[in-house]
Amino acid sequence: MPVSNLLVSPPPPLTVTADGCALVAEIEDYLASLPPAARRPVPYVCPLGQVVQPWNADQPLPHRTVLDRIAHRPARPVAVTVAGHLQLTSRYLAAFGWLQGALWDSRGRVCLLGAQAAVLAHGYGTPQTVRRARTQVMEVLHAEGITVSSPDVYNDAPTTRQADVHRLLASAAARAHALRI
Template sequence: MPTLTAPALTVDAASLVAGIEAYLADQAPRTAHPLVTKTTDQLIAEALAAPAIEPETGAPALTAPRRLWRIIPDWALVLTPARRLHGAGRPVTVTQHLELTALVIEQYGWHRGALRSRTGRRCILGAQAVLFRLGYGDEGTAIAAGRAMQNVLQRRGVEDAYPAWNDQPRRTLDEVLQLIREAANNTEEN
């Protein structure tokens, strides 16, 4: 089945993890003690040895993972710094899981026909697996995110399950990202 081509990807999984952490840090309330001289963002950036959040936009500077991290088996993702940092897992909301699923697809590249391509591109379900293996959220979060995407498809009159919908030959990256983001905007948390 055809896949989309993406620009050359040059950064390791630590960059993806740093981007996820920056996103999650931006979502969480700032709780640093007033006697701490550094901001929460500075402490997070130091701890992860990642670039600080851009002050003008407030968005993390994200880069894609190196080819090696994109093509290693998903089970090996448990060896990444995020999993070691957070142990069994870091809780994320369903909305965050969906937004991070879109981030993974944007960073790794999108694929249809299987969870992942030989070059590491991911379908929606494959992107969810990356998050789970990295320790962001749990099985319940991923299932709830899947239900949210399925609800969007049902409202559109689509009967296919979202993984089958992802794999249809006419499907585009834009449609996939639109589905994920629409589901994120329509979760009960919002």
């Protein structure tokens, strides 16, 4: 059979007539019956009660100055407190996913240490900030009676869940904030 006989003509264009749009009229009637406040579009609210935002939404972005470009050096890090670093770490984990047994995986998920390293690599804080944040995490773990040699051992424990890591980071951030570090 020749190829020309196999060609199929495209379907006719879709036309909506007044009698064929009863569903549209039904939806419009339903929307008109709602109170005015319910008609306004509402942004998606995540389970934590906030509008979904990037993990670093309230922080300035690190940017290279002209001198940084001339000297071929990276941008100076954005100054963050220890509490700020711990909050960013928790938000990074929430945004990209949590992992046990490895720093990161091919899907972008990270463990607690991987999230701290990623926050630092994105230009927030210094290595000293990360060390002080890990000290605060260890202080909270010991205060709760959890005896581990490092936050990473706690992260990788089979009984630890992502929510446990977020609670730990929130407690450590609150402690660091109270200590003003």
